[in-house]
Amino acid sequence: MSHIPIALTVASNDPTGGSGVIADIKTFHNLNVFGMAAITNLTAQNSQGIHEILEIPPEFLEEQLSSIFSDAIPYAMKSGMVPSADMVDIIKKYIKGYDIPFVMDPFIFSKEGKRIIDTGLQNKLATTLLPYASVVTPNIKETEAMTGIDIKDESDIKTAANIFLKEIGVKSVLINDSQMTGKACDYLYTRTKEVKLSGPIIKSKNLRGVGSTFSAVITAELAKGQDLESAFRKAKMFVTKAIENGFDIGKGNGPISHFIEL
Ligand SMILES: Nc1ncnc2c1ncn2[C@@H]1O[C@H](COP(=O)(O)OP(=O)(O)OP(=O)(O)O)[C@@H](O)[C@H]1O
Numbered sequence: 001m002s003h004i005p006i007a008l009t010v011a012s013n014d015p016t017g018g019s020g021v022i023a024d025i026k027t028f029h030n031l032n033v034f035g036m037a038a039i040t041n042l043t044a045q046n047s048q049g050i051h052e053i054l055e056i057p058p059e060f061l062e063e064q065l066s067s068i069f070s071d072a073i074p075y076a077m078k079s080g081m082v083p084s085a086d087m088v089d090i091i092k093k094y095i096k097g098y099d100i101p102f103v104m105d106p107f108i109f110s111k112e113g114k115r116i117i118d119t120g121l122q123n124k125l126a127t128t129l130l131p132y133a134s135v136v137t138p139n140i141k142e143t144e145a146m147t148g149i150d151i152k153d154e155s156d157i158k159t160a161a162n163i164f165l166k167e168i169g170v171k172s173v174l175i176n177d178s179q180m181t182g183k184a185c186d187y188l189y190t191r192t193k194e195v196k197l198s199g200p201i202i203k204s205k206n207l208r209g210v211g212s213t214f215s216a217v218i219t220a221e222l223a224k225g226q227d228l229e230s231a232f233r234k235a236k237m238f239v240t241k242a243i244e245n246g247f248d249i250g251k252g253n254g255p256i257s258h259f260i261e262l
């Protein structure tokens with residue numbers, strides 16, 4: 001194959017391969033997109049939780065991005081765990097400088113509910129990066145943290161989505177809900193339309209990487225030139241199958257599968 005779309009992830013490394021950039025690259029590969037990764041953090045984590053986080057010096061993120069972009073421009077890019085305000089500014093420079101689709105997957109809380117970034121950095125992400133994002137993919141807890149809305153039902157989700165679109169200035173928002181309604185519901189809001197996709201909650205303890213994988217599918221599909229609604233539908237199908245085929249790896253919560261065929 002002489003030509004292939006490129007997708008770039010700017011996120012952290014999980015050495016056990018369940019989430020973060022390794023999950024992103026597995027997803028890009030599954031979808032026939034060439035994956036690249038610029039690392040923001042190294043984490044020490046496993047199926048039982050995140051133990052330590054080591055930040056890469058921001059200048060070295062800049063080195064990684066400048067090496068990538070001076071050589072081949074990715075067709076789409078996503079961000080995951082961004083640990084410092086300096087890194088937010090560096091990422092913004094590349095998004096502003098190169099007009100490519102940008103998917104922001106905010107990583108504010110760990111699966112175990114622990115806050116990973118402070119509110120100052122969370123606000124910086126919202127004010128500096130979100131206005132340049134094609135789409136942001138928060139779960140319910142992240143949506144509450146970023147909009148200040150206490151979400152109890154679907155109308156609160158819509159109110160929060162309007163804050164993302166009208167006050168924060170993001171082009172579209174895709175809110176994932178696997179916590180509130182007892183169903184796995186996802187809501188896409190753009191300035192012109194709303195799409196809701198709903199499925200049953202699959203009972204599994206092996207859910208590591210589900211959020212990273214969902215946003216990686218969206219990024220891969222945008223890299224291929226697909227529109228956001230088709231990318232959303234594909235991401236929903238992908239994660240559903242990936243959860244159904246998850247693995248019992250480790251003593252705690254295992255990873256979802258990236259071997260699936262759609
Ligand atoms: N148990 C489940 N059954 C079916 N779908 C699920 C389940 N858990 C999550 N999903 C779906 O997976 C996608 C991502 O879910 P969600 O946003 O809740 O993950 P997350 O909390 O961001 O994950 P992470 O902690 O990995 O970032 C959504 O499409 C959601 O509906």
Ligand SMILES: Cc1ncc(CO)c(N)n1
Binds near residue numbers: 050081107111211212
């Ligand atoms: C590196 C990394 N990225 C994302 C997540 C969230 O799933 C995690 N646990 N670790």
